[in-house]
Amino acid sequence: MSSVVVVSSENLDEKQQSLTTSVVQAADKKVNLLGMSRAELEKFFEDLGEKKFRASQVMKWIHQFFVTDFAEMSNISGKLREKLEKICEIKAPEVVHRNYSKDGTRKWVFRVGEGEGSLVETVLIPAEDKTGARKTLCISSQVGCALDCSFCSTGKQGFQRDLTPAEIIGQLWMANYSYMEDVPVAERERTVTNVVMMGMGEPLLNYDAVLSSMRLMLDDFAYGMSKRRVTLSTSGVVPKIDQLAQDIDVALAISLHAPNDELRNELVPINKKYPLQQLIAACQRYLTKDGNESARRHVTIEYVMLEGVNDHPEHAQQLLKLLKNLPSKINLIPFNPFPHAPYGRSSRNRIIAFQKTLSDAGFVCTIRQTRGDDIDAACGQLVGQVADRTRRAEQWQKKVAQRQEILRTQG
Structure with missing residues (x-):
């Protein structure tokens, strides 16, 4: 500025x-x-x-x-x-593309800088629950992602930069406005009911801008959202989880995806720096920083189901042991393939069996319904376009080419 x-x-x-x-x-x-x-x-x-x-x-x-x-x-x-x-x-990021799915999902592509390498994506997912019509917005916090989770298409694009508070809150502004464009000003109202900081990027690596944006979401003079309806999802930046506990009261979600360190090191490389024991301890500390009507009643555990990788019965048992002292809800996410992804989606029967093991042990465990497939808006499919400063995209493309060459020579 x-x-x-x-x-x-x-x-x-x-x-x-x-x-x-x-x-x-x-x-x-x-x-x-x-x-x-x-x-x-x-x-x-x-x-x-x-x-x-x-x-x-x-x-x-x-x-x-x-x-x-x-x-x-x-x-x-x-x-x-x-x-x-x-x-x-008063300027929101430029919308360069919008697509509305037949299932009600909406996706926007925003330009947040010069050129084609500064595009981020945002998705709104409608649903019905016991409170009525719910509209959940999945917001991006970075252009690309500095982490390299092996199953996530966003990470394969590399990383350019952090988003500003205006670029973050502008995604929420535009999603609301999309329902109000033809409504007289005096009759306009906020439509988005839930926000998840779960789009492109690792929110805790853009801490100040994300914190400022979430405070606006909660402010009664802005969006007036409930603490329980604003969720930050992290791959496990342990020191920032502790800082978050001091600064704001919002719901916390952990992109876990593996129940042991050896497998998680492969799927979520930041685990090498902050292994599971440290991560679970940070989540426990986060929940103890409680207040009246706090959002911190439990941690949501996100677990993408990868065929033959993390979906065996022994993985479910390991997960039970890992989470036994952590109040948590578990969200099983069917893997959404992207081009050249080295993984497949677990079968429906395998996912249901995994869920049953967790539910029988007393955990609330749901299977996320895949939405927005027809517009590439499903979980793990947000890629935008990133002017990569990390050369990760280049390295990924080389790996894909090498794998294709091996398959060609073998075939």
């Missing part, structure tokens, strides 16, 4: 007003208010010589009525609206 000189009082004389306007017009770009927290906006308006309550007014217009034109903010003076128009903007 470029620095902007702002007016400090409404009582400036004409010369001072003219000078301020000139400086503002010379600024590199306008200040984007979309990703600002309430505290940041309050300071921004105080620096403008305005009252702090202007922050909550503008937040409501942005995040509850999805207004981007300051002229439509009717409870703000015309003079302030003109001032904001000169130095500010």
